Amino acid sequence: MIVMRRQNEFQRVKHSGKSWVHPLAVLQVIKNSLSYSRIGFVASRHVGNAVKRNRAKRLMREAIYYHDSNILDGWDLLLIARPTLGNCKVDDVISAVYYLLSQSHLLIKADIKNAR
């Protein structure tokens, strides 16, 4: 899973991607023309100060790496933190990311029972 770095890649997903919502985070997705998927993490100032924003990004990165091998290729993902995410445990974030991925049908083999 490659991390997105360019401003225009973020703008593309943000502007024209489809989105799914969870109390802890928002997932936006759009198809790219590549043979692999890319991920970007966003933690705006609404999440909190710099410590909380860094922590939110770390937790989301941890959760995405946990599901890495189970995500379809050829998509650009944008994971946006919401203010409550800064106070959560990593297990909560993993299950939240799993819920979002299953809702957007990006999982190779879905297991709906574990969602939420």
Added chain:
RNA sequence: CGAGCAGGUUAGGCUGUCGCGCUUAGUGUGAGGAAAGUCCGCACUCCAUAGGGCACAGGUAGUGGGUAACACCCAUCCGCCGUGAGGCGAGGACUAGUAACACAGAGACUAAUGUCGACUGUAGGUCGGAGUGAAAAGAGUUAAACUCUGCCUGGAGCAAGCUCAAGCAGGGACGAUAUUGAGGCUGCCCGCCCAGUCCCAGGUAGGGCGCGAAGAUAUACGAGGCAACUUGUGUACAAGAUAGAUGACAGCUCUUGACAGAAUGCGGCUUAUAGACUUGCUCGAUAG
């Protein structure tokens, strides 16, 4: 013992597994006292500038010292607050000029002659008081009012700046006796244009440098100084990312962990901050 004043220290630790940045590749190293706010002062870089002074504009303000510099620090005088230890203070000049002085008050700065008393002796003339008010005729009060005086200051900021450089467009040379282009104006020659070949600078996307081991560094001892600080000797000091690295889980332990995350680097100030530990001093009570 109680209440308080002024400081200082610490900022969880250890083990295992997984994971991340840098890397000299070794199982080396890897956020703070404020990394924050960006309020001051520098270094550094580019732009401007022959040199100097004045003016304008901005800053600053007891006095003396420290410092690379400062609005910071130290000492000290004065004023105010506190029983006190202590705390706070933009604290130069209204004998240069201008302006303002609400309400109250007779009168607020080219003043008025209202009131009480005294003197003079009939001019509201002189002196003193009461009352109003922050201030009452006095060289009035106010400069965190304009201003004056002394001192300081060119502007912008690492998104500074330097450098490499796709693509697109541009400039120069060649473009022939000739098949390489049987290109166009044009049927032929010249000329021009285009294609093509070679070269050129500027420079977008993007990359690299700037950017880190060592310097106005920290600390121990000696010397100088009331002190801030200076100086000599010894010792210590390896974050360097660029969607931006320090985390997750488990266990043990203590004092149960707050505020909070480096982004060119330093010196200050200000603000946020859990739980502790500790030094000096003051006031009160009690006991000797």
Added chain:
RNA sequence: GCGGGCGUCGCCAAGUGGUAAGGCAUCAGCCUUCCAAGCUGACAUUCGCCGGUUCGAAUCCGGUCGCCCGCU
């Protein structure tokens, strides 16, 4: 990382040292059979917060909090 601006009633806002205008909204009354419109009245203990200067501060000065804009 850097530069600039703004906070006044529920909303829009005027006020640049001396009693905090005005409009919309709200409430009460009048008018009307009732509603709307109209008329009259009410509506700022703290001018984001803390401190300083001053006799006196929304206003001047310093600090702080929040919001907005600009520069890759």
